[in-house]
Amino acid sequence: MEQKSEWRSHGGRQQVWTHASSATGTDMTFSIFLPEGEGPFPLITYLSGLTCTHANVTEKGEFREAAARLGLAILAPDTSPRGSDVADDPAYDLGQGAGFYVDATEAPWAPHFRMWSYITEELPALAAAHFPLDMARQGITGHSMGGHGALTMALRHPGRYRAVSAFAPIVAPSQVPWGEKALAAYLGPDKTLWAAHDAVALIDAGARLPDLLVDVGDADSFLQPQLKPELLRAACDTAGIPLTLNLRPGYDHSYYFISSFMTSHLEWHAARLG
Amino acid sequence: MEQKSEWRSHGGRQQVWTHASSATGTDMTFSIFLPEGEGPFPLITYLSGLTCTHANVTEKGEFREAAARLGLAILAPDTSPRGSDVADDPAYDLGQGAGFYVDATEAPWAPHFRMWSYITEELPALAAAHFPLDMARQGITGHSMGGHGALTMALRHPGRYRAVSAFAPIVAPSQVPWGEKALAAYLGPDKTLWAAHDAVALIDAGARLPDLLVDVGDADSFLQPQLKPELLRAACDTAGIPLTLNLRPGYDHSYYFISSFMTSHLEWHAARLG
Numbered sequence: 001m002e003q004k005s006e007w008r009s010h011g012g013r014q015q016v017w018t019h020a021s022s023a024t025g026t027d028m029t030f031s032i033f034l035p036e037g038e039g040p041f042p043l044i045t046y047l048s049g050l051t052c053t054h055a056n057v058t059e060k061g062e063f064r065e066a067a068a069r070l071g072l073a074i075l076a077p078d079t080s081p082r083g084s085d086v087a088d089d090p091a092y093d094l095g096q097g098a099g100f101y102v103d104a105t106e107a108p109w110a111p112h113f114r115m116w117s118y119i120t121e122e123l124p125a126l127a128a129a130h131f132p133l134d135m136a137r138q139g140i141t142g143h144s145m146g147g148h149g150a151l152t153m154a155l156r157h158p159g160r161y162r163a164v165s166a167f168a169p170i171v172a173p174s175q176v177p178w179g180e181k182a183l184a185a186y187l188g189p190d191k192t193l194w195a196a197h198d199a200v201a202l203i204d205a206g207a208r209l210p211d212l213l214v215d216v217g218d219a220d221s222f223l224q225p226q227l228k229p230e231l232l233r234a235a236c237d238t239a240g241i242p243l244t245l246n247l248r249p250g251y252d253h254s255y256y257f258i259s260s261f262m263t264s265h266l267e268w269h270a271a272r273l274g
Numbered sequence: 275m276e277q278k279s280e281w282r283s284h285g286g287r288q289q290v291w292t293h294a295s296s297a298t299g300t301d302m303t304f305s306i307f308l309p310e311g312e313g314p315f316p317l318i319t320y321l322s323g324l325t326c327t328h329a330n331v332t333e334k335g336e337f338r339e340a341a342a343r344l345g346l347a348i349l350a351p352d353t354s355p356r357g358s359d360v361a362d363d364p365a366y367d368l369g370q371g372a373g374f375y376v377d378a379t380e381a382p383w384a385p386h387f388r389m390w391s392y393i394t395e396e397l398p399a400l401a402a403a404h405f406p407l408d409m410a411r412q413g414i415t416g417h418s419m420g421g422h423g424a425l426t427m428a429l430r431h432p433g434r435y436r437a438v439s440a441f442a443p444i445v446a447p448s449q450v451p452w453g454e455k456a457l458a459a460y461l462g463p464d465k466t467l468w469a470a471h472d473a474v475a476l477i478d479a480g481a482r483l484p485d486l487l488v489d490v491g492d493a494d495s496f497l498q499p500q501l502k503p504e505l506l507r508a509a510c511d512t513a514g515i516p517l518t519l520n521l522r523p524g525y526d527h528s529y530y531f532i533s534s535f536m537t538s539h540l541e542w543h544a545a546r547l548g
């Protein structure tokens with residue numbers, strides 16, 4: 001692990017690190033905010049959306065005031081492996097910057113696009129070893145494609161993430177253009193294999209969360225046909241999962257939206273992490 | 275005036291506008307945040323530092339939560355005229371992105387580099403005509419070169435800015451390398467002409483403020499020889515200007531520093547603007 005930078009901010013430390021990842025076979029970069037004090041701190045993992053790196057939320061997410069006040073560490077990974085020897089696609093919604101938080105099985109993606117293993121196994125182990133974190137108190141959240149990652153990881157790891165939320169998430173990738181394109185590319189055409197990476201399908205198949213907070217802007221240009229929060233609403237209602245779904249009037253898909261509700265999400269997480 | 279973008283954020287509206295400026299003879303871009311409601315809102319002008327545009331503070335300043343809560347409009351201009359027909363210099367600290375908030379008198383800068391007139395006359399008149407602002411309740415602040423601009427503008431317009439603060443400001447440009455280079459280029463070699471654009475010199479010559487808030491990081495790599503807050507401390511003490519000068523341990527010159535203390539600055543302004 002190599003520390004690339006550190007800034008003092010809101011009484012804590014905002015750091016950026018790079019390390020050689022065994023999961024992706026590439027160097028990976030992440031940011032972590034550590035509040036003031038010795039810890040161990042509860043850890044919130046924030047997964048970013050299409051085209052983003054760790055930097056977008058780190059610079060524009062406005063999470064540090066609340067994280068410092070609530071004593072939360074915030075971990076922000078990249079959205080895919082990157083590099084000139086890593087497969088890519090000219091489209092913004094496939095390849096580098098668009099890992100979709102799966103372990104790819106298809107060519108040319110399979111060798112490096114292993115974001116599921118990276119985020120659920122390698123990165124938490126690395127973070128636990130290097131930072132003063134209380135890994136028994138973890139939350140997960142994310143934006144758009146990262147909201148998809150947060151929901152699927154929480155649904156498939158019962159008890160690991162004691163607080164789960166999302167900003168404008170993709171909730172049913174098997175049923176929307178972004179997801180159909182990416183899951184077909186990374187996992188192949190057999191849609192039965194996609195269900196493990198589809199929050200609505202996981203809930204329909206019996207996966208559960210204690211509760212869930214989702215914010216979406218009603219002026220989000222991706223609301224239809226990509227996000228479709230009504231599918232999550234229906235699945236949670238049927239499953240009996242308490243879903244707080246806030247449709248925010250006038251808000252779009254940008255960090256101006258995310259930052260507006262970041263504090264309320266971190267307060268949701270803190271209340272559940274004790 | 276042409277509106278380039280608008281985002282709903284923190285209950286208000288974050289907008290970016292472009293207009294043909296008579297002061298600079300170029301198109302100029304600024305951002306403005308308007309809180310929820312009808313107004314008229316008190317107006318805080320934030321002047322940015324070297325290399326910045328309106329975008330840096332708009333994206334990274336973390337001002338909207340406090341501005342929305344306190345009912346303040348936030349105006350963020352660019353730092354110079356720009357364009358392929360505008361004089362420039364390859365250095366980061368002269369020319370485009372480095373207007374130093376003066377009206378240049380020297381070639382090749384004089385035709386367009388008129389940021390003093392733009393910020394003190396043209397832009398406030400334009401803003402007052404287009405937005406629901408209470409121009410009797412104005413504050414001004416800024417960062418680094420923009421802190422220099424905020425201090426000199428407030429000192430030379432007694433009563434206009436009822437609240438004044440700065441983040442890591444250049445306080446005595448006549449005495450530090452950044453200022454010596456820029457003022458010589460823009461105003462010529464006669465240092466007596468620089469005093470009108472030097473906060474410490476203005477205070478020494480009798481200009482006054484009711485009070486003043488300044489935050490500077492003690493890990494700011496520009497603290498010496500560029501910022502020298504001790505010169506402002508001495509000038510204010512001699513002049514009897516109440517200066518709250520916070521030397522913040524471990525903070526640098528970045529927006530991670532600015533955003534950490536933005537809320538406390540806006541609360542300072544709100545308390546003085548009623």
